[in-house]
Amino acid sequence: MITISSSWRAMPRPALLGLFLFFCAGFADGALVPFFPLWATGEAGIPTGAIGLLFGCYAGGELVAAPLIGGIADRIGRRPVLISSSLGVGCGFIALFFVHGVAATATVLLLTGVCESVLHPTIMTAIADVTAPSAHPRWFSMARVSSSAGQILGPACGALLALISLSTVFLAAGGVLIFGGIVMLAAFAETIGGGHAVDSDQDEEEGLSALLPAFRDGRLAKLLAWVVLFEISGNWIEAIIPLYARDAGMLSPSGIGTLFAYAAALTVGLQMLVSRFAEARPAVWLAAGAGTSTIAAFALLAASPAPLSLIAAVSLCSVAQMLVGPLVPTAVNALAPPARRASYMAASSVAVDLKDSLGPSIGTALYALAPRLPWIAGIPLVAIASLGLGAAIGRASSPSTSATDWSTGADAIKPEELRTLVAEPTSE
Template sequence: MEHRRAMAVLFITLFLVMIGFGIVIPVLPFLVISQQGTPATLGLLMATYSIMQFFFAPLWGSLSDRIGRRPILLLGLIGYGLSFILFGLATKLWMLFVARIVAGIISSATLPTAMAYIADITGPDNRAKGMGLMGAAMGLGMIFGPALGGWLGHYGFAFPFFVAAALALVNAGVTYFLLPESMQQPQVTVKKAPLGLNLFRDVRFVLYSLSFIVSFAVALFESTFTLFSADKLGFGPKEMGIVFAVLGVFTVVTQAGVVNRAVKRFGDLAVIIAGLVIASVGFALIITATDMVMLLVFTSFFSIGSSLLRPGISTLVSKNAVPHEQGEAVGIMQSFDSLGRILGPATGGAVYNIDHNSPYLIGTVFLVFAIYLAKHHTSRFGENLRS
């Protein structure tokens, strides 16, 4: 019963976190422009967040292994709220960058710690279900967040940031009162070599690489799809709203209802490979779409495939980490995910002006290479192996 309550609290926590993240998406560009920024400034501001997460997610994850999940999760939520307040109060561009840096540093404690918490309270057989539910919570947040942010933006560019701050701080209160510590005893700190010296020899390195490739492909898609749809099919905000709503529904249904059943029947590795195949086919076919229906079908393939991948990779990383390294392992995975979100938009923006199809061809090549990695370099990962 206590584990069910913890799962429910974490579901609500990640749902509210992603609502807060999504709320600011429609208004952040306008806020940057209002401070005499440019599209390049906006791109750098967005990248700053992922850069901070790249460096700090493994550190927070490792710290949660030593002192517990609950204090790190609370710190991440409170810091997330304070960073939104800084955004709302910002009157100059440099203040926006300070707020974004603070958000990237402190909020990067939230996701890896929440996923490590799931690993603490679930067994190997149920871990995919837990990871899938957390992915569904984040997907739901990203459906409702931007819509709410667009509505709140009518009352001023700063207003959505204050609402997001309130959600984060209320979230911290809920976590404080309702979420118990998942680690039963303090962990003994084992002296290890610096991370950089061990990373390439880490048994999970291929899984981290898969996480990077998936994130890179998704970031390519997210950073160019609106322009691609407008340039090729003449889509406007209405059509884009329909597409993203459909993709959001597929994401939630896949992660909440399909992932666990598929893993139990076919295994983690088979689900990851299937997700890569489906995602690569959908990604490659996007450039052939000539109308709304075709675009919905192909982007839905990509969405379903990528929705199978993230919980699957997270689950396998967790299964192949000993209990006192869960936070660090998930944190490193999130770091590789952040690296994909840094390089994906930069690559997409650079090649899109050369050829509108280029981001999708590059993404397809990366996903096909990921299929090769998953099929030929993951045999060491048994369903119950712990490294």
């Protein structure tokens, strides 16, 4: 016990606080996402076809804000961004408890998305600031574990609160993030610089092009394009299963919350084990494995909405995310110049925001046409996207594309270093 305690104390404090904030964000997402469609159609009187639009407003706020403020942590520091964004998202979730109607809900979600646009990428940036590059895959895996731990308690708490009122889950989700912001205010120390030399020319560069490196770095743009395609269909699990299970009469709101809590528990229990297993495997192999798992999940859901099919499907999708989850931020961080680390992470978050916007919109529209259509249409989409994702990371590590940083003209990370970071992480 003493050895374990000493080991934790030896870890960088900002990184540990980043894991804690990931836990808070995971709790909020877990408490809100599974119950939002049920609240919208049940208590708010919102048509099923409009649910995707509301999800799109939340992601739309992130998409609008990310090009403008996505790289702000590179200029004003990580600490003020983490504090203000966590408090802003928390207040936005609490505001949902008091609003009614499509217009008011859409407005609140849009403003909340603006605050959320910098939360996750800045946490990842702060972790990368204070940890060695060879340890980034392990830390990003621990970030997923922390988020998933929150997603265990979030749906479990939401399932209890749903017995009172579905809208009360917004209070719990917002309260935890506000608490996280207060902890950041009291305990988080600035990490900007992270011990790296900052390029003065890059520091002086301003404007939209400086904040959207995807427009300037072709390798990053291609990688994120495949990430978007892969994640759009994966998002249908969260967005559609609550409606699919309820309409089939298979699960109650509490049962749906329990199902998502189980999926998060699976990630907590297996993420580090899967990451260790994947250390010696190339990125193409990992992407193909993730695609195969997701396709199998969709095939089960298309065959039947029975509880066993739902459990097996969320299990397979959890495994898919365990395989590719740490892979993408590790590759993005490897491509990023130190002075633009937050900007590159913000560009990566734009891909996630597109997934959160397009995924529910497309998925719920397909579901409105036919309950099984999203799963049938998703199978070829996942097959193509997983192969493209693996190939994109493979090209990023090839000598022809890794010799020079196209966005700055500076020396980029060497191919063998990228392979080590993405596919063969070593312990510190």
